[in-house]
Amino acid sequence: MVDELQDSVPLLVFLGVLSASYVDHVALRRHRRQILHLQVLEYYTRPGDLILFNGRAKVSALQRSLTRAEWDHVAIVVPSRDGGHLQLLEVTGDGVTLSPLTSRLLAYSTFHVRYFALRKLRTPLLSRAVVNDLLERFTAEVEGLSYGLSLRRLLHARQTEPALSRDSTFFCSELVAHAYKALGLISSSSEANDFWPGSFSPGDFVDAELGRHGASLSPEIIIDCKLLEVATATKRSPST
Template sequence: MDSGPQENHHKNENASKTDSDTQSDLNDLRSISFSSTSSTEEELMVKAGWLRKKSTHLIKRWQWRYFVLKDHVLFYYNNDSDQQPRATINFNQITVDINVINPESPEELIIKPLGSPRVFRLKGNTAGEIKEWVEALKKHIKTSEGFKEQKYMVTIKKEFWRYPRISNDRFEEIVQTGDILLFRSKAIPAKMQRAVTGSKYDHVALLLKLQDDQVALLESTSQTGVQVLLWADFMRYQWHLLYTRLVYRKLNIERTDQFLEKTAEFIQEVSGKKYRLAKAIFKKSKGLDPGSEEGYFCSELVASAYKKLKLIEEKVHPSRVWPGNFSTEKPVELTGCSLGPEVLIDFELGFEE
């Protein structure tokens, strides 16, 4: 049921494969090596704690939420143990106004994003507590890109706060081998798949960072079977427009030489194998060694790669893993690592400094 990619990928002859000059570089997968470096963010004072937030529902009430202020971004969560934030306000991407809204109730404050009717009303236990938050917020805001120039491209979007988001440039910079890309397709069959599996996503791919810092996808689709696809080609043919959402999840693990060698070995073993879905629905897993399966559907391929790297619990069979199991909804059990929050790739954003 990888209906998004099978319906949408490779819709013309030129897009049926990567360009000949890049394809020749990928023919001998034994030669693939990966970059293990990553960039670092500018650090500011981190502040975290519980505050009450005024709900925007029909019945408005104050609800406790756990807030984290870090690197020009304010997150809040339902619980302090949650991985996925309920809301994200990135001061590098939007312009905000912040002030105490009621002199008679100084334990309250409001955050008002430019270009949006949405406001965030917060309340601390005391005026002193909320004053500390205001001072911390102002430091992050005044050193942000949104303070230097007015930004409202994000805030005009529906529920802009629901996902952390990054630009395509930033995505290409921070990707590391083993990270995950989730797809939500516009195609009707993909919508049917999401309904059947109870997931927000209908396709998943394993991300690779090649030695020349190019980003690539290891994926399985009905059109191509298992292949390595350069992200530059994905963008060149504008396949990103076929999806309502492309979501990045970082794999939190050390990229050792062994990790990268095992990944390259797995790619060599599976490249060119067939796309198969029936196995996952109608047949039980036979406990095959990762990489030795005859064919794969998308999430089975990624799960098999993770099993090769010993990142998935032994009891988990790759053939029983769906795209949604790589989201925060119904996460697959991992060992010795974790996946970061779902981050939306926003192709209308410029590069974030």
């Protein structure tokens, strides 16, 4: 019952957790999407959900242009080892890293990312316990592996996918594709290095692949990081 309430958009709008208004931002005028406040993100998010990134860096813009996508980075939400706060599993220049979800997104939003979107994973055929267990095992297997993105890959040269090992290198979308393979949601015959961040956009390849395995991703929900600053601001005394 609690799970159903957490997925109830009308209830979350009523409680003020999810905004019924739409993004009014120069970069987002073409898109009409609901907004989720960062300070309640962990309440609404579960392991297996995706975070999509639209970055500020020139290389991020170049990647979006070459891949014709809105997103240049993707990460997956995973459970913590001690059952505490949710973690963000992603590939950065430092390799495969694990960070607290909320604080990581807040740090990103300060300088590096223009905006984020959440896509919630729905797996009617898999219980939450099974998803958590499989993602914990996957995280233990890949954490600390190296980053790997070459100019050749960026220009779409097809490469044969090697077997997963401690010598493996990852690009962000490859990591997420491997995670979904571990959940049985992407066919083992699909090459993980064929996936880009834009592949996880609504209506793209991943949606069709998940549908064939009895799963789905929600529409994109913009994560509002600025509201956290307002909520935690301290009141100043008027100057005399």
